[in-house]
Amino acid sequence: MNPEFERNLWLELTPRRVALMVGVLALIFFAAALVGNEWTPSGAASALYYLIVVVWGSRSAALSVVGEIRDRTWDGQRLSSLSAGTMMWGKLFGATIYNWLGGAICLTLILVDVAVHQGALAAVIEGLFHVGIGIIAQSAALLASLMAIGRRQSHSRFEIFIYQMIGLVAALLVYYAWSAADPASSLILHAPPTDFVTWWGITIDARLFFLNSIEIFAGWTLLGCYREMRLELKMHNGPLVWLAFLAFMGIYVAGFDAWLSSDLKTWDPVALRLLLAGITFAALTYVMVLLEPKDRVFYRWMLGQIRHGHIARALSGMQAWMMSYWAAFAVAGALFLWLLLHDMQAAVVGQPLVLATMGFITRDVSIFVLMQTLPGKRRGDFAALAILFALYVLFPSILAGLQAFAGLILLYPQLPAPSWTGVIVAWIEGASIAALALGRLALTDEKGKTVPI
Amino acid sequence: MIEVEDLVYEYPTARALKGVSLTVADQTITALVGPNGAGKTTLLRCLAALEDPYSGRVVIDGLDTTQKAREIHARMGYLPDFYGLYDDLTVRRCLTYAARSHGIASALAAAAVQKAAGRVGLLDRLESKAGELSRGLRQRLAIGQSIVHEPHVLLLDEPAAGLDPQARRDLSTLLIQLRDGGMTLVVSSHILAELEDYCSEMIIIENGLIAGGKAIKVRDDARPRYMIELATARSDLKDFLAARGADVVEADQNHALIVFTRNAGARAKLVRELVTAGFDVASFAESSKALEDAYFAQVGHGR
Numbered sequence: 001m002n003p004e005f006e007r008n009l010w011l012e013l014t015p016r017r018v019a020l021m022v023g024v025l026a027l028i029f030f031a032a033a034l035v036g037n038e039w040t041p042s043g044a045a046s047a048l049y050y051l052i053v054v055v056w057g058s059r060s061a062a063l064s065v066v067g068e069i070r071d072r073t074w075d076g077q078r079l080s081s082l083s084a085g086t087m088m089w090g091k092l093f094g095a096t097i098y099n100w101l102g103g104a105i106c107l108t109l110i111l112v113d114v115a116v117h118q119g120a121l122a123a124v125i126e127g128l129f130h131v132g133i134g135i136i137a138q139s140a141a142l143l144a145s146l147m148a149i150g151r152r153q154s155h156s157r158f159e160i161f162i163y164q165m166i167g168l169v170a171a172l173l174v175y176y177a178w179s180a181a182d183p184a185s186s187l188i189l190h191a192p193p194t195d196f197v198t199w200w201g202i203t204i205d206a207r208l209f210f211l212n213s214i215e216i217f218a219g220w221t222l223l224g225c226y227r228e229m230r231l232e233l234k235m236h237n238g239p240l241v242w243l244a245f246l247a248f249m250g251i252y253v254a255g256f257d258a259w260l261s262s263d264l265k266t267w268d269p270v271a272l273r274l275l276l277a278g279i280t281f282a283a284l285t286y287v288m289v290l291l292e293p294k295d296r297v298f299y300r301w302m303l304g305q306i307r308h309g310h311i312a313r314a315l316s317g318m319q320a321w322m323m324s325y326w327a328a329f330a331v332a333g334a335l336f337l338w339l340l341l342h343d344m345q346a347a348v349v350g351q352p353l354v355l356a357t358m359g360f361i362t363r364d365v366s367i368f369v370l371m372q373t374l375p376g377k378r379r380g381d382f383a384a385l386a387i388l389f390a391l392y393v394l395f396p397s398i399l400a401g402l403q404a405f406a407g408l409i410l411l412y413p414q415l416p417a418p419s420w421t422g423v424i425v426a427w428i429e430g431a432s433i434a435a436l437a438l439g440r441l442a443l444t445d446e447k448g449k450t451v452p453i
Numbered sequence: 454m455i456e457v458e459d460l461v462y463e464y465p466t467a468r469a470l471k472g473v474s475l476t477v478a479d480q481t482i483t484a485l486v487g488p489n490g491a492g493k494t495t496l497l498r499c500l501a502a503l504e505d506p507y508s509g510r511v512v513i514d515g516l517d518t519t520q521k522a523r524e525i526h527a528r529m530g531y532l533p534d535f536y537g538l539y540d541d542l543t544v545r546r547c548l549t550y551a552a553r554s555h556g557i558a559s560a561l562a563a564a565a566v567q568k569a570a571g572r573v574g575l576l577d578r579l580e581s582k583a584g585e586l587s588r589g590l591r592q593r594l595a596i597g598q599s600i601v602h603e604p605h606v607l608l609l610d611e612p613a614a615g616l617d618p619q620a621r622r623d624l625s626t627l628l629i630q631l632r633d634g635g636m637t638l639v640v641s642s643h644i645l646a647e648l649e650d651y652c653s654e655m656i657i658i659e660n661g662l663i664a665g666g667k668a669i670k671v672r673d674d675a676r677p678r679y680m681i682e683l684a685t686a687r688s689d690l691k692d693f694l695a696a697r698g699a700d701v702v703e704a705d706q707n708h709a710l711i712v713f714t715r716n717a718g719a720r721a722k723l724v725r726e727l728v729t730a731g732f733d734v735a736s737f738a739e740s741s742k743a744l745e746d747a748y749f750a751q752v753g754h755g756r
Contacts, residue, residue, distance in 0.1 A: 003553035010546055011539070072537030076598065078503060080554035081527035234502055234522035296465040297507060304508075375466075 004082060004090025005097075012098040021102050029109065042113035045106040050171075053103035053134040057096045058167030061138035062145045062160050064095030065232070070155055084230040092225065096138050103134060125211065132214045133174050139221040141167030146228035151293040170221070177210045200255035213252075220245060242320045246327045249284065250277035268343045271350070274335040278354070281328035282361055288321035289365045290381055294372040299441050325365060332358050352418040359426025360412055364388060366433040373440035454479050455500060455606065455637065460509035462495050469495045471661040472509070475668055477639060477654070482632050483668060484652035485641040486748060491658045493641045494534065497608050500639065501531040514605055527556060530599035534610040534641075540584030544575055544594055547583050548601050555602035569601040572627060589620040596624075600631065607631060609640045613647045625650040645745045655744055678702065678740040679720075681709045684733035693730060697723055710740060 025048065032044040068074035077087070093100065107130055115123035144166040148159060197209045227237050254273035267275070298317075305314035332354045339347035371384040391411050399407045408414060409422045410429070455477035462470040469492045477483050485493050498504045499511055502518035502525045511518040513525045539547055548566040557565050570576045573593040578586065583594060592615065600607060609628075613621050628651045632638055639656075642648050648655075657664035683690065686706035695701050700712040713720065720737075727734050 001559075003550060006553070007539070007542075007546075007550045011541055068537075072533070072535050073539065075503060075531070075533050076536070076551070077554070079501065079526045079529060079531050080551075081523060081556040082554050083523075234505070234518075234526075297463045300463070301507060372465075 002090045005094040008094025042109050045109035049106040054137045054171045057099035058137045058141040059164045060096045062141040062163035064091040066145050088226050088229040136218045137167040137171035140170035143224045147291050198258040249280050253280040267346045278331040281324050285324040289368045292319050352423050355423040356413040356426040359430040362430030363433050366437045370437035456512040458510045461507045463507045479637050482638040482652045483654040484648040485656050487658040492661045528605045530604035530607040532599045532609045536595050538583040545579040551598040552601045569597040573597040588615050607636050607638045649744045676712050680740045682736040683707050684735040
């Protein structure tokens with residue numbers, strides 16, 4: 001047996017805890033059966049499943065590694081000879097095994113009820129959905145905690161709550177998508193149910209599409225956990241998996257061009273799909289630059305590798321946000337050329353918009369890096385987020401209040417009529433802050449002299 | 454064998470190790486000493502392949518820590534200065550988990566647990582929960598966990614902190630047994646006296662560098678250290694001793710710390726020559742503080 005899983009079994013499934021879980025659940029189901037009316041044992045089981053597996057399970061998963069760090073046992077585990085996969089599975093399903101015990105009892109009741117009323121196939125689909133949402137919530141919480149450990153932030157109760165919340169948000173997104181395809185969704189979401197999804201021009205049954213999407217995203221989340229665990233165990237990750245994820249996300253999101261607003265539907269379909277892929281990569285750039293550690297020592301190392309001509313070594317060490325940034329850049333270039341060659345009418349707006357956007361993205365990611373180089377409490381992502389809030393919300397509100405709309409060109413790309421002046425402004429800002437950030441990465445010695453890279 | 458070449462380790466705003474190079478021979482116990490903040494724990498964590506150096510290399514048994522970290526972990530034992538235990542597990546289960554997670558098969562784990570528990574004197578506590586053990590017993594369990602897989606290299610960061618005198622003596626005996634059994638040990642500590650009993654080499658780390666540039670041999674049974682004390686000051690003491698084959702570690706007008714042969718006849722001859730030359734020899738004795746003497750001699754030279 002997986003030693004990490006076995007250790008968790010010793011700690012989590014003591015006879016007393018098992019008896020407690022079984023006893024409490026039995027009492028609740030019995031009470032639900034007695035009350036009757038809208039309360040049924042399967043209804044109670046459904047609510048309890050989400051509570052035990054999703055809400056509580058996310059916390060257990062978030063604590064699986066963070067708890068080891070807090071209890072000072074993590075270094076011992078890192079020094080074991082367990083593989084990253086063994087450690088990851090052992091943590092994910094070991095730390096949550098008590099939740100899955102309760103979840104299994106609840107799920108049995110749910111599936112029996114579905115099988116009796118809707119048939120075996122519906123029960124299988126329901127089972128896959130429930131297991132999938134549990135795995136997504138728990139693995140998202142574990143992934144968030146592992147990424148935070150890489151940032152050396154992981155100990156406080158508030159931070160653990162944040163990781164749990166990330167798991168819950170992932171589960172809510174899944175639940176929302178699933179419910180949108182539920183014939184009964186109008187009762188919950190006050191929206192008409194979606195029977196079919198148009199993706200890459202193909203019409204697909206909504207439940208089938210969302211079920212497959214859930215399982216695929218669960219797979220990506222688990223792969224993310226595995227790769228973060230590899231880093232913790234001092235194994236190196238190459239760039240290929242993230243590049244594959246970018247390709248998947250680009251293709252997945254580009255398929256939703258039919259959902260775009262009518263304003264953009266005058267664009268060429270290929271340009272629309274490039275636009276969607278580019279927006280996806282840009283969004284992933286922001287997400288990853290926020291989540292990944294922005295370690296000055298690592299950036300100095302990268303600059304040193306480039307300076308010494310070890311380009312391949314530097315490229316193999318690229319962080320996910322850097323790859324996403326360059327992918328966005330590549331797609332922006334492709335879109336620029338496509339519009340130039342195929343759709344001159346759209347190019348009037350599209351080309352300056354794309355270039356200005358890339359300039360402002362360069363500025364924004366440089367702000368994140370720059371904020372890490374500041375001394376003391378001024379340092380960090382919170383400061384970067386505050387600056388972005390000022391740039392995108394606060395200053396525009398002030399300028400709008402002063403009727404100084406021309407000033408907005410300094411802050412973000414202007415729609416519906418982006419100008420080439422805006423492109424120049426965006427790139428001056430982007431290049432200046434990038435140069436400032438790179439300049440501040442250098443290490444100085446006690447005498448204030450720069451230590452050579 | 455442990456080989457470190459020009460190791461540089463950086464924190465975001467400071468360089469903790471500034472080009473450390475050293476070699477630790479097989480089957481030795483090496484003391485890693487130095488003031489607080491000198492870089493001892495950082496160096497140990499780099500040796501344990503828990504931290505990647507900024508530049509330079511650490512090679513353990515021929516394996517580079519940046520390339521083969523997991524292979525190194527499998528043959529490494531490491532006891533950090535602040536460690537944790539699974540308080541709700543019994544000693545047997547703690548050791549079983551340590552054995553299994555280091556690749557020992559289920560069928561062999563029980564024997565490995567018995568052996569490790571016997572080595573650290575916990576055979577009678579196997580069914581006690583870790584959380585119920587005293588501080589000294591917890592320390593023993595932590596050491597037991599780090600040796601249950603018979604590592605080639607054992608790194609200990611302040612292993613005797615908080616131990617009573619008897620437990621410290623037991624620890625010394627255990628470390629010597631492990632060395633004699635084939636392990637290579639590096640022990641970090643502030644307390645030189647506790648290292649005196651078992652360390653043969655010493656690495657002094659100061660301000661991110663190895664003081665003196667290499668490990669210092671502090672214990673040589675064939676050529677121990679002797680302290681000579683004079684009743685009357687003589688400025689030529691150092692030269693006189695050096696001319697007679699003694700390696701003078703440190704000397705002033707009243708004292709000299711020398712490395713000299715253990716041979717009784719040679720020692721008697723040296724004392725005789727000192728007296729004949731008019732030195733008022735008040736004492737001539739083997740130094741009981743070899744490590745401490747060497748430390749302050751080296752740190753003193755560096756300042």
